[in-house]
Amino acid sequence: MKKILTSTIALVTVLTAFTSCNNNSGNSGGNSGALSSNVAEKVYVAPGEHDSHYAFISGGYSGNLTVYGLPSGRMFKEIPVFSQFPTSGYGYSEETKPMLNTSHGFIPWGDSHHPDISQTKGEIDGRFIFINENNTPRIAKIDLKTFETTEIIEVPNSAGNHSSSFVTENTEYVVAGTRFSVPIPQRDMPIKDYKGNFQGALSFISVAPETGNMDIKFQVLMPGFNYDLAHPGRGASHGWFFFSTYNTEEASTLLEVNASQNDKDFIAAVNWKKIEEYVNNGGGKMIPADYAHNVYDEHTHTATSTMKKEVRVVNPTDVPGAVYLLPTPKSPHGCDVDPSGEYIVGNGKLSANLTIHSFKKMLVAIENNKFAGDAYGIPILNFEDVLAGVVEQAGLGPLHTEFDGQGNGYTTFFISSEVVKWKLGTWEVIDRQPTFYSVGHLTIPGGNSGKPQGKYMFAMNKITKDRYLPTGPELEHSAQLYDISGEKMELLLDFPTHGEPHYAAAMEAGLIKERSQKIYDLEDNKHAYAAKSDADTKIVRQGNEVHIYMTTIRSHFSPDNIEGIKLGDKVFFHITNLEQDFDVPHGFAVLGQNTSELLIMPGQTKTSIWEPSKVGVWPFYCTDFCSALHQEMQGYIRVSPANASTPLKWSMGEDIE
Amino acid sequence: MLIAAILPLGLFLFPLWKITLEAPQYPTSLGMYIHINDFVDANPHDIKNINLMNHYVGMQYIPDAIPEFKIFPAGILITSLLGLLIAWKGNYKWFLGWFILMLVLSAAGMYDFYLWEHDYGHNLDPKAIMKFTNPDGTQMGFQPPLFGTKDILNFKAHSYPQLGALFLGLGIAAGFLAYFIGRKNKSTA
Numbered sequence: 001m002k003k004i005l006t007s008t009i010a011l012v013t014v015l016t017a018f019t020s021c022n023n024n025s026g027n028s029g030g031n032s033g034a035l036s037s038n039v040a041e042k043v044y045v046a047p048g049e050h051d052s053h054y055a056f057i058s059g060g061y062s063g064n065l066t067v068y069g070l071p072s073g074r075m076f077k078e079i080p081v082f083s084q085f086p087t088s089g090y091g092y093s094e095e096t097k098p099m100l101n102t103s104h105g106f107i108p109w110g111d112s113h114h115p116d117i118s119q120t121k122g123e124i125d126g127r128f129i130f131i132n133e134n135n136t137p138r139i140a141k142i143d144l145k146t147f148e149t150t151e152i153i154e155v156p157n158s159a160g161n162h163s164s165s166f167v168t169e170n171t172e173y174v175v176a177g178t179r180f181s182v183p184i185p186q187r188d189m190p191i192k193d194y195k196g197n198f199q200g201a202l203s204f205i206s207v208a209p210e211t212g213n214m215d216i217k218f219q220v221l222m223p224g225f226n227y228d229l230a231h232p233g234r235g236a237s238h239g240w241f242f243f244s245t246y247n248t249e250e251a252s253t254l255l256e257v258n259a260s261q262n263d264k265d266f267i268a269a270v271n272w273k274k275i276e277e278y279v280n281n282g283g284g285k286m287i288p289a290d291y292a293h294n295v296y297d298e299h300t301h302t303a304t305s306t307m308k309k310e311v312r313v314v315n316p317t318d319v320p321g322a323v324y325l326l327p328t329p330k331s332p333h334g335c336d337v338d339p340s341g342e343y344i345v346g347n348g349k350l351s352a353n354l355t356i357h358s359f360k361k362m363l364v365a366i367e368n369n370k371f372a373g374d375a376y377g378i379p380i381l382n383f384e385d386v387l388a389g390v391v392e393q394a395g396l397g398p399l400h401t402e403f404d405g406q407g408n409g410y411t412t413f414f415i416s417s418e419v420v421k422w423k424l425g426t427w428e429v430i431d432r433q434p435t436f437y438s439v440g441h442l443t444i445p446g447g448n449s450g451k452p453q454g455k456y457m458f459a460m461n462k463i464t465k466d467r468y469l470p471t472g473p474e475l476e477h478s479a480q481l482y483d484i485s486g487e488k489m490e491l492l493l494d495f496p497t498h499g500e501p502h503y504a505a506a507m508e509a510g511l512i513k514e515r516s517q518k519i520y521d522l523e524d525n526k527h528a529y530a531a532k533s534d535a536d537t538k539i540v541r542q543g544n545e546v547h548i549y550m551t552t553i554r555s556h557f558s559p560d561n562i563e564g565i566k567l568g569d570k571v572f573f574h575i576t577n578l579e580q581d582f583d584v585p586h587g588f589a590v591l592g593q594n595t596s597e598l599l600i601m602p603g604q605t606k607t608s609i610w611e612p613s614k615v616g617v618w619p620f621y622c623t624d625f626c627s628a629l630h631q632e633m634q635g636y637i638r639v640s641p642a643n644a645s646t647p648l649k650w651s652m653g654e655d656i657e
Numbered sequence: 658m659l660i661a662a663i664l665p666l667g668l669f670l671f672p673l674w675k676i677t678l679e680a681p682q683y684p685t686s687l688g689m690y691i692h693i694n695d696f697v698d699a700n701p702h703d704i705k706n707i708n709l710m711n712h713y714v715g716m717q718y719i720p721d722a723i724p725e726f727k728i729f730p731a732g733i734l735i736t737s738l739l740g741l742l743i744a745w746k747g748n749y750k751w752f753l754g755w756f757i758l759m760l761v762l763s764a765a766g767m768y769d770f771y772l773w774e775h776d777y778g779h780n781l782d783p784k785a786i787m788k789f790t791n792p793d794g795t796q797m798g799f800q801p802p803l804f805g806t807k808d809i810l811n812f813k814a815h816s817y818p819q820l821g822a823l824f825l826g827l828g829i830a831a832g833f834l835a836y837f838i839g840r841k842n843k844s845t846a
Contacts, residue, residue, distance in 0.1 A: 519702075553709070554709055579709075580701070580702035580705055580706070581702060581705075581706045581709070582685075628713065628787075629713070629786060
């Protein structure tokens, strides 16, 4: 205990020293940015003009994904993914509630972390973006044609789904690694028996080439370490996946101390092609598991949730040559692979140095059977045998590295609050720029691919403090955009981000912009309760369930006068927006609705359930200022006592009776 | 003359006319092609959206079909056939006759188009949501221009001939040219 106290005090002292350092550099950095006269031009996007890049920034504990433009730093959209979103009715409407279903029941919230854009031949293709939920492990897929979440798969045997969701060179797999090791299968056992009994699952989720449909192909059951971050091999190392680990001590308590004892942890190199072949030949075994697979159909505008009952697991020692451990100093956090696929960067977060491993040297060492030992039967390579180089004393607390495709790496340093540019191969530091404050991830457009798109880099910071006008104790986070086209990085812009952005994916706008959908085709609407014209509107009573097939078009609901609803009824408003013009949504809200509003896009059908609790005549109205007659877009629904004999009637444009 | 008779058939391939409506909130303008036998969206759903706009001022919906869609194609077919017959059998004086016939029919067509436009722009629903009056107190009309560009409330309306009309015009001109060539050949012979 005394030892723990001493080391904690020592750490605090060290951190304090760095923080005060950082304040000074922070001020000078801010000044130099303001002095550069042409900086404003570089981020100015004239009214009506478009940004050159999309940035998809994770919303962290908001559970969502935000869409920004670069270089302006303007936010365009918040895409609901793992959290209910009353703005559109996501997770509240009957059609989207199944998206948030899990083996633990309906979960209204998530913690989104690492977005990654789909790739073809090592280049980002802008079709889909994947993002992981950390708390109740899930992977979501967002279709970049509609910017809507269209699929969520739960990841069983995983806990703290953090080394996720990174895609391979041709989007063969989206990979999800566990941060917390757990008993597999889950069972009632003493926590102190962690060591040797808990395991860490690395899940390889296959992505169907045409549809993008996800399916868990296999899980590799690794020793009970914490699997922190991951990146795929590419080029020559395509077929491998690299995961950083910490807590190789296998501690279950006071990890800040107990998981910081080993001088080196590991980067686990997983040859997924080898395991895939093993699995395709019947290898591994199916074990019982409980996980939800939720799919949104763009034609029925409806999601379905299916519970899956088993998953294939693979013991890595059963597949010789599938997994190796590369010793990496000081609890590595980020695990990043350069565009060529040769260098694997381990950012030892308690270190001042960056460790870079060589893929070629790793293969040579494996070929020569030069091992330093093993962990639970998995061979450990010698640190010196795989080391390509070290960026010495680059900063304090390295976290993440991205690449510009011009032979440079850019690494964030949390403790010294800066981004450092260094050269691959010579490992020399070229430039450093302060961030404000305590940077986590950074993103270069096309970052996780064989072809980064350079030009811009932005840093996502954990601490905001005084960067903007104060808004009380709770602040949005801050990001800084840098121009990286020159030798030195140039700070261009400071912009607030929503929730806690962990990572972001960005790309040139072209591919996505061209494909972005404007409306849903009404002809294609296959919703079971759609009314595709005023003539299709009707009300059907089934016991105490009342289904209202309603339409909206500028500027009325049809029907807009409804009678015959009784207390105790469950009223389903199925609302179809008949508009077929770009950006003419209609909203729907009824007084006393216990869910959220609906925001219905042209050609779409959405459903809200209303269980009236009071007798009366209650108004409903359009919540989106749709047209010049928006204020006239309203209706009434009459609720009678349970024993009343009011007949079911509906109309529009004339009085009832 | 053969060419003159065939050219108007281009109307079956290309639109005759186009009406375009521009407004700030329509970065992609709304438009409608008038074919000899159909109204066609310039971009998907444009006619539906024009109708939606126009119902605010009480204008009628653009109909799916009008009698002209039957009469015009028949007229073009008959006159083309007639032209072919003349090209084959007739002498140059007939060419002039065909030319005049085509001019009269085209003028009649334009007049018919004008009448429809006038009705479309002036015969408004008395229960129209928004009623506008001219400075002199008369009811404001929303008739699109027959030819040219005109401001109608927040819209700028353009009305211009298309490739089909060019084919028709060239055909008529070729008929007149054929008459001249025929007459010249006659006098030199």
